[in-house]
Amino acid sequence: MTNYAAVITDFWQTMFRGDVRYGDETVTVTANPDLAHDRRAMVLETVEGPAALVVTPDLAERLDFSGRPDLSELRRRLSDVDITLHGADHLFYFTRAARDRLLAEGPADHVRQLTRQDVDLFDAFTSSASESDLDDAFVELDHWAVFGVFEDGRLVAAASMYPWQKSTLADVGVLTLPSYRGRGHARHVVRAICRYAYHQRHQPQYRCQLDNDASVALARSAGLTRFGQWDVVAE
Incomplete structure (x- = not known):
């Protein structure tokens, strides 16, 4: 480790x-x-x-x-x-070397941090997503940090983070609208929000269910490495 x-x-x-x-x-x-x-x-x-x-x-x-x-x-x-x-989640983190590469990387032009002034854009984004996608991604505008990807002036992918378990770990969720998938948007927004987390002295954490192959592939494409898996009692 x-x-x-x-x-x-x-x-x-x-x-x-x-x-x-x-x-x-x-x-x-x-x-x-x-x-x-x-x-x-x-x-x-x-x-x-x-x-x-x-x-x-x-x-x-x-x-x-x-x-x-x-x-x-x-x-x-x-x-x-x-x-x-409950059923285990994968845990992904950046290795030290991957973190250094991320921090040396410049921001993408079509990705930026979102604020409360983006509420209309964000509402239009979530209204175009399914309930199951919204539940799985858990991307919220009022989270600790939120970043979005824009295409032709439209918000098409978003990621948000919140401090996890009263620690400096920051848990990330990401969602791309179905018709805009496969274009690298999720990778760009994950890397952008994780870079921000490091600058705020937090450690990015990416969790997903074991059978979510698409999410696993995204984590790896974004430069994260699988640390292990964590399970907790179901209520």
Whole structure:
């Protein structure tokens, strides 16, 4: 994980800190009494290194660690104690080298930051998108940062960010109108908003569901590298 900024690896180590209740070469289970109710069970699988499961102490007491269970078996045993996980998200970040290339890059002429004065443009943009696309992208004009791509004076793609988990990580969502896809707009707007995040001393974070192949392809084309996947208890 040395390819990533220390703030990223430190964040995830802190999220999964606790008293070790079980561990082998593939997974470590910790118990943390400070977990919020909606974070009472979380799983992190990184590209490098063993997986991690953190739970509240009461869940740790109820879990069965006999027989050297692997992560898939631990997931099943969580369901035995009425814990269902939401379904993992990919986690993408810029490596240090990719960050340096991004920061050395100039802005694209057709991409700019959006403000509240762009409300009419933004409303016209969202009215042209489907409800499912809007829900999946979670791009909002009142987020911490918002950038848009324009074609012939029309807003055709947008990305927004908000600080995530009370940290310096900034979670990004992106949406391109269907008839304007395949033109590189999403890549340009993601890189623009991530460059802005770095200038504001935040670390860009890109999350998407495991089966969203188009979003995975976008993350990679924008220069991000897969760090791992994160899952959390479903409510």
